[in-house]
Amino acid sequence: MKVWTMAGAALAAWLLAGSTAAAADQPAPIIEAPSEMRGLSYQGALPYAEVLIDAGHGGIDGGTFHKDLLEKNINLAVSKKLLVRLQQLGVSAVLNRSGDYALSDDNRWLGSRSRHQKDLSQRSGLTQEINTGMLVSLHVNFSKRGAAHGPVVLHQKNRGESVLLALCIQDSLNQQQKTNELPRAGNPFYLLNTVKQPAVIVEMGFISNEDDRDMLTSEQGQTQIAEAIASGLRQYKLLFR
DSSP: OOOOOOOHHHHHHHHHHTTHHHHHTOOOOOOOOOGGGTTOOOTTOSOOEEEEEEEOOBTTBOOSEETTEEHHHHHHHHHHHHHHHHHHTTOOEEESOSSSOOGGGGOOSOOOSOHHHHHHHHHHHHHHHTTEEEEEEEEEEOOSSTTOOSOEEEEOTTOHHHHHHHHHHHHHHHHHHTOOOOOEEOTTOHHHHHOSSOEEEEEEEETTSHHHHHHHHSHHHHHHHHHHHHHHHHHHHHHHO
């Protein structure tokens, strides 16, 4: 399978991380790449990154919502904070989108009319184009039961590394949010079924729950979530690597 493009922002963020930011001993900011960079192949152009952060949804795909609050914006805000925190911890990471756009727009290789399928395939394809150790996909949950709350981490079926990664992140988020959830197998999810590396989907909280919503939309809450996920990733490295 030929992957024709990766998110331009991911390239810019990684290149900057390896030059200017490293020299200044500062975490790399996320910089939007010029639009003309999209549509080019960068296979083999990047060094190894331990974590590929997948900011769920984007562009026309807003994800779940509450009134005018959209999941895609929460996912991106926490993803940016997670990228910075991982870099502060010395963990190499790359983010697959830096702005509000759909990754399906970058997918020129899949012969499908389905925007949703092209979006998911592009996210999965980036794990093949970028040499990464694991995928962490950030999302927000929704339930018709307003009482439903707390984080849930989904892992690949029958993949020990993915289960351990999910356990580490779930435990860290449980401590942060004072919950006692267990990770679950995400059997029907395309990313978890197609990505070859250890991968997890992190449902950071419920947009349908008032307390979770306050946490998910505040600067302090988003920072705490990012720090908890980063702590879980670091614990996974210590246990498994």
